[in-house]
Structures are given as structure tokens and as C-alpha cells.
Amino acid sequence: MKRSIRSVFMLAFLVLGQCTLAASTRVMQVDLRDQVNSLSWTIIQNGFKQAQEDSCDLVLLNMNTYGGEVVYADSIRSAILDAPLPVYVFINNNAASAGALISIACDGIYMKPGGTMGASTVVDQTGAAAPDKYQSYMRGTIRATAEAQGKDTLIQNGDTIYSWRRDPKIAEAMVDPDVYIEGLIDTGKVLTLTANEAVAVGYCDGLAEDIREVLTEHIGLTDYDLLVYQPTPLEKLKGRLLGTAFRAILIMVIVAGIWFELQTPGLGFPSIAALAAAALYFAPLYLDGFAQNWEILIFVIGVALLFVEIFVIPGFGISGILGILFVLTGLSFALVENGAPSLAFNAIEGLGEAFFLVAVSILLSIAILIWFTNKIGTGNRFFKYAALQNTQEVSEGFVGVPAELSSLIGQKGTAATLLRPSGKVRLNGKLYDAVSMFGFIEAGTSVVVTRTESGQLYVQKLV
Secondary structure (H helix, E strand, O other): OHHHHHHHHHHHHHHHOOOOOOOOEEEEEEEEOOOEOHHHHHHHHHHHHHHHHOOOOEEEEEEEEOOEOHHHHHHHHHHHHHOOOOEEEEEEEEEEOHHHHHHHHOOEEEEOOOOEEEOOOOEOOOOOEOOHHHHHHHHHHHHHHHHOOOEEEEEEOOEEEEEEOOOHHHHHHOOOOOOOEOOOEOOOOOOEEEHHHHHHOOOOOEEOOOHHHHHHHHOOOOOEEEEEOOOOHHHHHHHHHOOHHHHHHHHHHHHHHHHHHHHOOOOOHHHHHHHHHHHHHHHHHHHOOOOOHHHHHHHHHHHHHHHHHHHOOOOOOHHHHHHHHHHHHHHHHOOOOOOOOOOOOOOHHHHHHHHHHHHHHHHHHHHHHHHHHHHOOOOOOOHHHOOOOOOOOHHHOOOOOOHHHHHHOOOEEEEOOOEOOEEEEEEOOEEEEEEEOOOOEOOOOEEEEEEEEOOEEEEEEOO
């Protein structure tokens, strides 16, 4: 589809006799000037959608990024390759790692002098290179992205030669340090292209100082309307809520809320925190079409089974095990795009990563909670004051109040002594201190206990 659209544009250029598009060409500028993450993915999705609604003729990405999460980079790459409109990118300084992958997917690449692109090796959270399994996938992905740009037909000395518009081997060298390209990169190094190098090897279609120069000097627009997509606060919030790190924190809050709620009687703040975290976890995923009703239901059933195991069934058995599995399943499956419960998931390749994220978050949360619980009441600073340390001494006027007194309310007995108003009463064969509610009560008079207060019985004559 995109090839056909681009061919139409090229045909228009030939008809006009110059590299210009139709008058009043509408251009949608979408900024990608931060880490590639869930927010970037949300902005790209909505920016492309807005471009179609506003009848734009092309999309221009304004990029300056050092990379980010592979899963979102791949989603953005796919969205660009499948976009119904031509997509160009202006690398305004940096297109590192995930940014390079996204740039290669675009129909045209333009760079600011002094800019760079490349270094797309997959790394973990510490910055160390990920295992070759992940590198192999990235090598294939970035190679396929370059190949998707097709080949140019060249006539040299009467021979027809087909040349890649963007050499897949150069793209692979941005990931694999073992790739050797004579005059460009030695083995043992990952390729990063400067702006001039990118032009020389066909990975940059021109240098420009700003977006205006890209549109006028390189794309050839003489009359255009530049629309800049501005994400709404709600879209920004939704993008942040979909972030991997934030989801991990929400999982930890859910586990912590359940943990502390089980340590205290009744329902209180821990329950509210857990419910709020669960809502923030599932809501954006549900709105994006990832979380399904059955996945949320499985999570709720899992939590219910855990409460049943702890409060109803003694010990820890099948209910507790099923509860943990249901919670883990609900949280994990909500992260991948799928429909009804089935073995045929659209994003089955992401299921392992989802389970890993949820399991690590839960285990880390439990480890922190155990450490925190053991620290409460000890040390010299925060932990010492996290629990009540005061002792109520008798010498300070504190007295113990028998719990049985409250059970005596409504009991009938007799006044063992004269109550004026205090004295003693006999209830069920035992003597208790008591106070008359109304007037004096003679010894031997039948009385009834009406209330207790501060360990003291209050009685009145039995009518």
C-alpha cells in the first residue's frame, strides 16, 4: 500500500516537471524526542490517527532519542511500515539504538549536520549486552526493516543492476559487532553513522538544519500547512501508566496492599492502595485492547482464593496455590494482546516476557516486604518509630481491664453491700465492684448490670 502511495507521489513529481507536491500540502509533525517507551508509542499511534483525520498528505517524525524499550520500538516500526501515508524522519541530533530501527522504517531519512544514528545492540537494565537470543531477533528485525525499503533499479554499462535502497548488511552492523564492512566498520565494533557517513552509504537522504529545510529543500514542498501533534494530558497519563517500570511498581503495590491487609484486622488503607493500584494497572491495558474481561476476572478470583486460604481454610493448600497462579495469570495475560481464552494468542511471543515481569515484580515485592517487616521496631531511625514502642506502666496510672466485664452487661445479681453509690455486687457467685446508677441500693437488693466503663460495672435496681 505504501509503495503504491509513494509511486503516486513520484508520478506527480514527473508530471509537474519538478520535485514539488500539490499546493497546500498538509504535513503532520509528530515529535519523538524522549526515550522510546509506552508514552512514545501512544503519541505515535494517536499522531498517525490524527494525521488521517486531518487529511494530511504525509507525516514527519521530529526525532532526538537515545533509544528505549525494544517492544515499543518494534511496535512503532511496524506502525510506520503499515502506515497509509508516507512517513519521513528528521534526526535532530540523535537516533540511537531503538531510534535507528524506527528511522530505517521511514520512507525518507534526513539528518541535522553533526547528528548520529546506530548502536542498536540490545542491552539489559544495567547496560550490558543481552544474550544472543535477543541480539539474533534484533539483527533479523533491523535487516528486514532495511529490506522493506526495496531496491533501486540502476543501468550501468548497459546492464540492469538492482541495489538495495538501504543496505541490510549496514543495518545489521548497527546490532552485530561481528559484521565487517570494508571501509566502514571493523569486526568487534557496533556501527554508528555520522550524518555525512549516513549520506555516503545511502542511509540519509539529505542534511538539513531544521524541519522547514527538510520540507522545502529535500521533500520539495513550496506551499504546505505544518500541523504539530500535541498529546493531551490524558494521553500522556495513559502512556506513562503503560510503562514497564510503572507496571512493575503497581504490581508491587498490589502485593504489598494484600500483604499488609492480612497483617491487620478489618479493611483499611492497604486494601484501598491495592485496589487503586489494580485499577491503574488494568484500566489503560483494557482501554488499549490488551486486558480482557476474563483476565481481570481471573485476577479477582485469584485474590479471593488467597483470602479464603488465609481466613477460612487452615494451613496452605490447593486454594492458596490456585490463588497465586490465578493472580499471576491475570496480571501476565493482561500485558499481551489476545482475545478469548485460547492457546492461539496473537502475541504469544510476548507472553514469556510478561510472565517474567510479573513474577520478578511479585518476588521482589515479597522480598522487600519480608525485609521491611523484620526491620520494624528495630534500629535507631525510621524503622524504630514505624511501630508503637511505648509501654503503659501501672506506676503511671494504667490499669488492665478484664475483658469479661463487657460480657456481664444485662446480667442479674444482688447487692452484696450497701451501694452509696459504690459497693459490691454478687453476679453468678462472684463479687464485683459496682456503682449505682440511681441513688443508694440496700444490701440484698436485686440488681441488673446496665453498662461498663473504664473497668467499672454500673448497676440499677431490678424492677
